[in-house]
Amino acid sequence: MVEIIGVDKGSIAEELELEVGDLLLSMNGQPVRDLLDYQIYVATEELLLEVRKKNGELWDLEFEKDLEDGLGIHLEHPAPVQCGNNCIFCFVHQLPPKMRSTLYVKDEDYRFSYLYGSYVTLTNIEESEIQRILDQRLSPLYVSVHTTAEDLRTRMLGRQGPAILPLLKRLCDGGIELHTQIVVCPGYNDGDELVRTITDLYALRPGILSLAIVPVGLTGYRERLPDLRPPTQREAVELLARVHEFQQEFLAESGSRFVYAADEFYLKAGTDFPPLEDYEDLAQVENGVGLIPLFRLEAADALAEAGALGSGTVSVITGESAFREIETFAQGLARRTGIELRVYAIRNDFFGGQVTVTGLLTGRDVVSQLMGKELGRCLMVPDVVLKEGEDVFLDDFTLPQLAEALGVSVCRVPTSPWGLLEALEALPSGQ
Structure with a gap:
């Protein structure tokens, strides 16, 4: 059973007199264990709900709806299953001390893989959970393999789980x-080991749709x-x-390139990127694969649409790895709009090491x-550096604190060429 924590106005749930605090027990005779069950079972036209009201009454509610309609209820979110791995490259183990506690949570939950595209190693999966994946067709899933050599995989993950190739084959055979x-760690799973893993995973096509090769983050x-x-x-x-x-x-054999290297x-390497079409459907873009070629395409489209917006100067921050792309786009925007966009590459002193991506920048x-720098009319902060839905950096520094410390207007902008252009267009005239 799962608790209802919200009911939308005008929804089916409101018409059924469901309330916050009610417990959803089953749908069409199937027990509802979590949010995932609800999302799967609600996709039907005829429903029978078993509900325990917050006053203890048991209600059976039978009704019809359109296939695509939800009920308008919000359910408690499942707590993530904790990771029992001790990976040699685990990013959580490399975090500075005294950050907010949620950043130290290591989740390893196949449900989150299905719901949100998070990667799991499947080292902690039980037979009942494998059967649930197969029965409920929880697809696609996102799996961190790292190597198909079992001894090496155990060494890298710090834990022995089910043999990975038979498990992947079973899932693929089940649809x-x-x-x-x-995650390539030089001296561990590169070279011949990498070749073997790529070959082994390709043999499981078409069940395995894509493979991303990403460098270890330190x-x-x-x-x-x-x-x-x-x-x-x-x-x-x-x-x-x-x-x-x-x-x-x-590509010649199956019509797909299958394996892709991270940006x-x-x-x-200092080499050119492949054309965007070589990334096919950009299945691994959230994994940093093809982001820069995609940015270049969107930048060209945004520049083609940009027009004169006046004059003046604004600033934007970025990580070191993206600086060249953002700077090139900013120069093009200046020519098209008349507004100078100063780009500041922020060195990541907080995390140190080899961390250069924008998403891990901190307010401090x-x-x-930027203290003492000419920032112009406002400082634009890409939303990728902030907590989702909140104006808070990873170090709990807030946008208002940033504005006060630097003495400049600060605005949150989408992390894309269109986001920057639209932010410029939204600036109040005369600023």
Whole structure:
């Protein structure tokens, strides 16, 4: 059973007199264990609900609705199943101390993989959960494989789970589609091990839809952790060459390139990105695969639509890895709009190490590096650096605090070329 924590006005649930605090017990005779069950069972035209009212009464509610309609209820969200791994590259283990407690939570939950596209290793999965995935067709799922060599996988994850290849095959044979990833740790799962893993996973097509190759992320907080290092430029060049060979082979054989390297490898190698169409349906874009080629396309489209907006100066922050792309776009915007857009690459002193992505910037680093800088009419902060739905950085520094510290108007903007253009267009005239 799961508790109802909200009811929308004018919804089916309100007409049925469902209330906050009621418990949803079953739908069409199927027990409702969590939010996931509800989302699956609600997709039908005829429903029989068993509800325990908050006063203890048991109600059976039978009705019809359109297939795509929800009930207008909000249910308590399941707490994530905790990860029992001790991965040599775990980012949570590399966090600085004294951050908010939720950042130290290590989840490993197949339900979240289905609902939100989060990656899981499947090391903690039980037989009943595998059967649920198959029975409810929880597809696609996102699986961190890292290597198909069991001894090495156990060593890298710090825990032995079900043998990964038989488990992936069982899911694929059961009609479950998978997106997979390999976090490359030089000296562990690169070289011949990487070749073997790519080959093994490709053999499970079409069940496995895609494979992302991403570099290990390292902060400056790796005390008492295994020695790891990022790939060198030469290693990045060699890896990309091997990935491109696989892509051409797979494309000719199956019509899909299947395996894709993260943007960071191209930046590290100093080589050009493939054209956007080589990323096919951009299935791994949320994993940092194809973000820059996509940004370039959207930037060109936004510049084509941009017109004169006046004059003056505004500023925007970004991480070091994205600086060149943002700067190039900003120069184009200045020519089209007349507004100078100053781009500041913020060095990530808070996390240290090799962290250069925009999404992990903190408010205190922004303040310390922009203090005394000419920021113009306002400072634009990409929403990727802020907590979803809140104006709060990872270090709990807020946008109002940022504005006060720097003495400038601050606005949150979508992290895209269109977001920057629309933010410029929304600036009050005369500012």
